[in-house]
Amino acid sequence: MLLLAPMEGLLDFSLRDMLTRVGGIDRCVSEFIRVTDRVLPDRVFTRVMPELLSGSRTPAGVPVRAQLLGSDPAVLADNAAALARLQPAGIDLNFGCPAKTVNRHRGGAVLLDEPELVHAIVAAVRRAVPAAMPVSAKMRLGHRDRSKMVENAQAIAAAGASELVVHARTKTDGYRPPAHWHEIARIRESMAIPVVANGEIWTADDARRCREASGCDALMLGRGMVTDPGLALAVRSPHQPAVPWRQIEPLLLHYWHRIAGHVVPRHRAGRLKQWLNLLRRRFAEAQALYDAVRCINEPARVEQLLLSLRSAPQDHFHQASSPPISVSETTW
Structure with missing residues (x-):
């Protein structure tokens, strides 16, 4: 269980x-x-x-x-x-x-x-x-x-x-x-x-x-x-291949559209960054995407970036990584 x-x-x-x-x-x-x-x-x-x-x-x-x-x-x-x-x-x-x-x-x-x-x-x-x-x-x-x-x-x-x-x-x-x-x-x-x-x-x-x-x-x-x-x-199934980033990445856009229904616009980018902050501990691609979205807060620009993932090449967002930051989310 x-x-x-x-x-x-x-x-x-x-x-x-x-x-x-x-x-x-x-x-x-x-x-x-x-x-x-x-x-x-x-x-x-x-x-x-x-x-x-x-x-x-x-x-x-x-x-x-x-x-x-x-x-x-x-x-x-x-x-x-x-x-x-x-x-x-x-x-x-x-x-x-x-x-x-x-x-x-x-x-x-x-x-x-x-x-x-x-x-x-x-x-x-x-x-x-x-x-x-x-x-x-x-x-x-x-x-x-x-x-x-x-x-x-x-x-x-x-x-x-x-x-x-x-x-x-x-x-x-x-x-x-x-x-x-x-x-x-x-x-x-x-x-x-x-x-x-x-x-x-x-x-x-x-x-x-x-x-x-x-x-x-x-x-x-x-x-x-x-x-x-x-x-x-x-x-x-510990011996099965890990779930790759290409299966996780489409969920980001689904998530963005989901939170649009209940999170006010000024907080939406922050919610996405929270998840990416955790994802980047596991996926290099998430680190690159986090770096790309880190300074963006306007919902339209965030959505445009997420939509571009559909046609972007594998290394589209690879750039200098920002230093890791602490994970402070609370599990209750």
Whole structure:
């Protein structure tokens, strides 16, 4: 089982569409839907997860679970019940987001300091939705340390969750390597529900080592999948040829047209650059294209450049490469 992680601000429904077209992903999770003090209208759910309007599946047919984030068990339960009427492929609960703004408002990884509250949230949501609808959760190893990781995992399982994804770092660890896959093994051994390992899986070899260290067969892929859209296929068949750039390149124009429907013009070039920034870690051609588009912000010029890829020779965009920059996108 290979899952596609949500990445707030990057891996939204448009990029889910592109990556699931490549293949290898069994299920996706939406970006979190923030719940505060009231039941959200349907339009909020469908704005974050428009797949709700098409059978809770991406255009490639991959099911998507909707993720909720909040700290009030009763309000989360009410929102889960409202969301369940839209028939998502399941409801996921976020106990892993490390963002300071989210944590400051008692959301995400900060809740791992309160296993009793974690249990209450999962239990309330489980009671609120139909028995046949899966309820899962994602957590980190802890907030500041790992002292409560097993207690939190057991609280989630005891509350009725059918699956748990564990990102193998604490909130304090952020996204600094390494991911502590061996700690996931301790969680997996303490409970009966399926556990999915997540964190620092960039290659098929990383996936193999993660499985060995964690004991988990199921994995969630995040930044590694955005960097190499063929990663899921490579994990499934490590000896098969890698997905080449010529199969990835047409998706860029599809992606551009997809985001045009929901991203305001002044931000569209930035979204494309975010993806190219990750792709260039894997593909030299993406580095060349990133260099070509880096200083362009006008949508018409970006589209003209992407359209020119259709007839451009292989080395059309090869030029002096800019230095690598850090990857700061967040997987939640």
